[in-house]
Amino acid sequence: MHSQKKLSKQLRRHGYRLTQQRRAILQALAQSHEYLTSADILDRAKALGFDLGLTTVYRTMDALADLGLVKRIHLEDGCHRYALASQGHRHYVVCPDCSRTVEFEGCDLGFLFQQVSQSTGFAIQDHWLELFGRCPQCQGVG
Amino acid sequence: MHSQKKLSKQLRRHGYRLTQQRRAILQALAQSHEYLTSADILDRAKALGFDLGLTTVYRTMDALADLGLVKRIHLEDGCHRYALASQGHRHYVVCPDCSRTVEFEGCDLGFLFQQVSQSTGFAIQDHWLELFGRCPQCQGVG
DNA sequence: TGTTTGTTGAAAACAATTTTCAACTATCAA
DNA sequence: TTGATAGTTGAAAATTGTTTTCAACAAACA
Structure with missing residues (x-):
């Protein structure tokens, strides 16, 4: 798990200023x-006592995602959620x-990438794998 | 590959009217x-000489997707594309x-679903798997 | 052929996200 | 410590994809 200090350093290292926001x-x-929306x-x-705007959250999440420091998940309705990226974990169930x-x-x-690369000619760079299923709590209700 | 006639029948079978649109x-x-956006x-x-509105396209795509007659893909920016669903093919490279x-x-x-079900307690119902990579044509440019 | 009820579309509403631009501030050099 | 520089912020407006509203319309069935 990244510490906040390490994350700050990463930002600085890449030329970002370390602002209060x-x-x-x-x-x-x-x-x-949990994975949070920008509004969350x-x-x-x-x-936490800080003053900042939603625009800044969006911009910061873009930066953090570019640096790979946060993981962004894509929901059905098109909106996003974010959480700090943890090493070795790359996929999620929603x-x-x-x-x-x-x-x-x-x-x-x-193995799959290689196979698909070969059969389609596409140069695979990235992928999404998301599973959907009711969580234990929501199963309790139904 | 579904013929248009079969698709029409499927719609009728599920209580949808077969309109010009x-x-x-x-x-x-x-x-x-290709996979097309609603606007496409x-x-x-x-x-093709028909007269219809974008609202109708959205509504029809929802219906067709519910019936499993079209496959909807989710793009980075949150917008969607659709193509007639073909049997046996379930994933795509974009x-x-x-x-x-x-x-x-x-x-x-x-095997993965089972493993994840067990370790997380989520009841896996669905999944997205999308690969991203430059297509042969776009590789030619770069 | 008429009646019922699902369907349509223009316009307005929505929601997430991005852009604009002037004011601000972290950082660095002196 | 103090400018100066250039990245950063935020309120408001703009964008974009999509959904809702609601009155007019038209499939499909009796």
Whole structure:
């Protein structure tokens, strides 16, 4: 797990300034174990006593995602959620009812990429693998 | 490959009326081998001489997707593309530059679902697997 | 052929996200 | 410590994909 300090350093290393707003966002992310929307992050950062705007959250999440420091998940309705990226975990299961998200140990899809590369001629660069299923809590209800 | 007639029957079977607009959309989809946005579909249907609106395209795509007659892909920016669903093919590679999309033979992820179900307690119902990579044409440029 | 009820579309509403641009501030050099 | 520089911020407006509204319309069945 990245510490907040390490994340800050990474930002600096890549030429980003370490502003109060970015500190606030990193702190909010570090305190949550769930995937959060930009609005969620804004709320939590404000709750921590910082003052910042939603625009800044979007911009910061773009930067963090570019650096690979946060993982962005894509939901059915097109909106995004973010959480600090943890090493070795690369995929997640999302509950369609409550959006609760859990990562699972990466599975090796390398063989698949190679096979698809060969059969389609596409140079595979990236992939999404997301599973959807009701979480234990939501199963309890139904 | 579904014929247009079969698709129409499927719609009727499920209680949908077979309108001129839906005919137009089915025809447009049948004539394209690419994944199209709603706007693309509208354009093509109009080019075929039909008169219809974008709202209808959205509504029809929802219906067709619910029935499993079209496959909907999710792009980075949150917008969608559709193509008639073909049996046995369940995943695709998308070119990030031109959005050209190609399906590849389904790979068996059953073992993965079971493993994840067990370790997370989520009841896996569905999944997305999308690969991204530059298509042969776009590679030629770079 | 008429009646019922699903369907349509223009316009407005929505929601997530991006852009604009002037004010601001982290950082660095002196 | 103090400018100066250039990245950063945020309120508001603009964008974009998509959904809703609601009155007019038209499949499909009796």
